[in-house]
Amino acid sequence: MFKYIFAILCVIGFGWMMWHLVQGFYIPDTMNEIADSYVSGSVNELKIPNTVTAVVVSYRGLDTLGEVTVLFLATAGVGFFLKRHRQTNAKRREGSEILKTGASFLAPMIMLFGIYVFTHGHLTPGGGFQGGVLIASATLLIILACPDCALPKHLIRILEGISGLGYVLIGILGLLILGKHSFLDPRIMDMGEWQKLFSGGAIPIIYSLIGLKVGSELSSVLGYLKGGGEES
């Protein structure tokens, strides 16, 4: 009983704290300076139509590198907790005929769509994270349809390592070519034409590497969760 009163007090206190945010909130009419300079810089300097991609990959690229690291650590933690100690032969229900046929038809297409989304991340809504999650959803479909199939663990691990390494190497390449204060600068390559696939310097490459990394990491999380549910 006392615990519930305490919980309600906590919620009321937090709500009172946040209420000031609601009271001071207004919808602005114009962009603030930072957003304005980000939009014009992404359009003019980097030649990228999708300004969110410009902020994620270029202006705040170091944050994205840190985020990918956090994702890697979380995946490593999941793998640590759910490591399978002994091979068990738990009976799993097979997927139905409709699910199997549908998965074998749809999974390659979903993967292809994921690749499309992350290679066009600088032109259209989308990008590495969304494309990676799409690839992981195709993996989930395969796991549901065929519970006994083993995921290609080595391929996933190698893909994850290579894409992470490539991401850091491109960042260091910026330091080497353009001098200091230019870690992860995409202007190490030719900027290309406005609204073409090969434009924006290194941004399509960086975002593709992020997409591969997120896709392989979430796929390996799904693989761990599939194997870890049974008694060890």
Next chain:
Amino acid sequence: MIVLIIGLMLVLIGIMIMLSKKNMLRIIIGFSIVDTGIHLIIVAIGYIKNATAPIIDLGVKTTRDSSGLISVIDKVADPVPSALVLTSIVIGLAVTALMLSYAIRLYQKSGTLNIDDHEESKW
């Protein structure tokens, strides 16, 4: 405004769930609800009146001056909160997976998901 209030309510509901439920899976669900509420709050902060998505496509009016500089005429939303939400969604997914795997491990060890049965980690 309404998105902000909905996000705030989701955060409060999630905190209430996390503090009052005993089952670990429900606590994790409460965490996910807090996560969603915070995403809504951040997106609401980035909105600008009558603005479109910050993707400078053919649908957004632009002008090009003599030196080739493009200036955007239509209003577009602030891209920074969108980028932050993009980051935080993926982090939330990874953290939820980590918490679920921890719950699975505890269940395998002790056979219960009730938080009161794990007294050894109580202060």
